[in-house]
Amino acid sequence: MNLEEALNYRRAxxxxxxxxxxxxEKVKHCLELAALAPSSSNMQLWEFFQITRPELIARIAGACLGQSAAVTASEIVVFVTRQDLYRQRAQSVLEFERGNIRRHSPExxxxxxxxxxxxxYGKLMPFLYARCGGVLGVFRALLARGIGLFRP
Known part of the structure; x- marks a missing residue:
């Protein structure tokens, strides 16, 4: 079965x-594939947790308002965004990019x-991902959109 067939005949x-x-092994493989999914600027500001302990599944089912899919599941995978990792991830991507450029770009x-x-990755990404509200947040949003108008 190819991807199109799988998408056309999927069911919940x-x-x-x-x-x-x-x-x-299939669950592990699916999670490994999910980890390869692209994200904005390659930041991967998410993590996922495979829950298999029945007492934790019961608590999660309660948070899911008792939906039958959560109540009857033997495993649940929870995806969590981690905005607090933006500095660390930006630095990691920057280090990767430096090495990649040194290996593959003309000198x-x-x-x-x-x-x-x-x-x-050193200035713009941390600026965009930093949490700030009020006037500073509005200024940041306007500045980011203004810069975006002049990017190819």
Whole structure:
């Protein structure tokens, strides 16, 4: 089955049979594939948790307002956004980009490309992801949109 077939014939499961266990290797493989999903600026500001302990599943089912899919599930995967990781992730992507540019870019273009990435991941991304409200938040949003108008 190819991707198009899978998408055309997918269905939502609302009640799970606890007598049919999931293959742990298939679940692990799906989570590994999910970890490869692209995200804005490659920041991957998310984590996921595979919940298999029945007492935790029961608590999560309560948070899901007792929906049958959560109540009957033998495993639940919870995806969590982690905005608090933006500085660490921006630094990691910047380090990766520096190495990538040094390995694959012509020497005469490396300095400019690295400087561009340092500006983007070292200044702009932390500025955009920092939590700030009020007048500073409005200024930040307007500035980011203004900069976006002049980017190719």
């Amino acid at each position: 499961v609302r009640v799970f049979d606890k007598n049919k266990p999931l293959d742990p 005469e273009r490396q300095a400019k490309r690295i400087r561009d990435r340092e500006l983007y």
